[in-house]
Amino acid sequence: xxxxxxxxxxxxxxxGRQVTLMCHQTWSHSYMFxxxxxxxxxxxxxxxxxxxxxxxxxxxPDGYVVSRSKxxxxxxxxxxxxxxxxxxxxxxxxxxYEQYFGPGTRLTVT
Amino acid sequence: DQQVKQNxxxxxxxEGRISILNCDYTNSMFDYFLxxxxxxxxxxTFLISISSIKDKNEDGRFTVFLNKSxxxxxLHIVPSQPxxxxxxxxxxxxxxxxxxxxTFGKGTHLIIQP
Numbered sequence: 001x002x003x004x005x006x007x008x009x010x011x012x013x014x015x016g017r018q019v020t021l022m023c024h025q026t027w028s029h030s031y032m033f034x035x036x037x038x039x040x041x042x043x044x045x046x047x048x049x050x051x052x053x054x055x056x057x058x059x060x061p062d063g064y065v066v067s068r069s070k071x072x073x074x075x076x077x078x079x080x081x082x083x084x085x086x087x088x089x090x091x092x093x094x095x096x097y098e099q100y101f102g103p104g105t106r107l108t109v110t
Numbered sequence: 111d112q113q114v115k116q117n118x119x120x121x122x123x124x125e126g127r128i129s130i131l132n133c134d135y136t137n138s139m140f141d142y143f144l145x146x147x148x149x150x151x152x153x154x155t156f157l158i159s160i161s162s163i164k165d166k167n168e169d170g171r172f173t174v175f176l177n178k179s180x181x182x183x184x185l186h187i188v189p190s191q192p193x194x195x196x197x198x199x200x201x202x203x204x205x206x207x208x209x210x211x212x213t214f215g216k217g218t219h220l221i222i223q224p
Contacts, residue, residue: 004153033211042114042199043154045211058211090153097142097161097203099212101153 003027006091006102013081014110021076021105023091031094032074034058034066036087037104043090049074081109113137114202116215124223129187131218133200136181140202144212145174145185148197157198158185187220195222 004025013019025032034046035058045058047066055066063085065077078085086109092099115134123129133143141162146154160167160174160183167174173186187194197219201212 031209035211035214040216042116042214042216043201043212044214048211050209056210092153094209097159098144098156100156101146103153104151 004091004093004100004102006089006105008105009103010106012108012110015081015083017081019078019081019107021078021089021091021107023074023076023102025072025074025091025093025102027093027095027100028071029093029095029100030071031099032068033092033094033099034064034074034076035090035092035101036060037090038087046076046089078107081107083109085109111136112215113140114200114213114215116198116200116218118218119216120219120221122221122223123190125192126189129185129190129194129220129222131185131187131198131200131220133183133185133215134181135183135202137202137204137213138181139204140213141205142203143174143176143183144201144203145172146199146201146214147194148199148217154199190220190222192222192224195220 007022033048035043049055049068089105091102144159145157148154197217200215
């Protein structure tokens with residue numbers, strides 16, 4: 001089915017570990033985004049990408065790394081996870097003016 | 111400094127009545143506004159949007175109003191249905207297409223009571 005998928009849906013990791021969250025879209029949208037959702041903050045932009053090999057920082061990029069070697073994939077890596085990165089992470093892609101979101105990954109850092 | 115504000119964390123409305131969700135913004139560069147609906151354990155889903163050149167946009171039971179001078183927008187849902195119970199996020203972009211991402215409010219939890 002066409003759409004945007006995220007994996008894993010749930011992840012528990014330990015402080016200091018590296019973890020990668022995957023995002024895949026089948027629409028061939030140029031723009032893709034990573035957001036995190038925390039209580040009391042709504043959704044905040046981590047990184048975004050305008051096309052393959054073009055990425056840029058959002059509002060809260062510290063501690064995260066992204067890559068985009070293919071248009072359809074936009075993985076987000078936490079190089080050394082911290083407890084403050086416990087959150088729900090949403091990937092999105094953009095068509096015209098609207099962004100379409102994946103189902104999210106709930107990440108817990110212990 | 112929050113650029114998009116939803117001052118009501120929750121709102122309870124009776125089924126069949128009108129639900130009005132409010133949103134204020136501070137950034138004069140915002141030129142496109144969107145509303146998203148979110149159910150638990152799901153991603154936000156796009157609901158309706160409005161460009162700054164308009165003051166109203168309607169889609170079925172959903173209408174968004176924009177008051178640029180007051181930097182205020184509202185989402186009206188008429189009539190409210192049980193399936194409308196969700197968290198609603200107001201979002202804004204400053205480049206017409208949100209090429210550099212959207213700025214979200216904190217959300218309003220709408221509860222439709224039977």
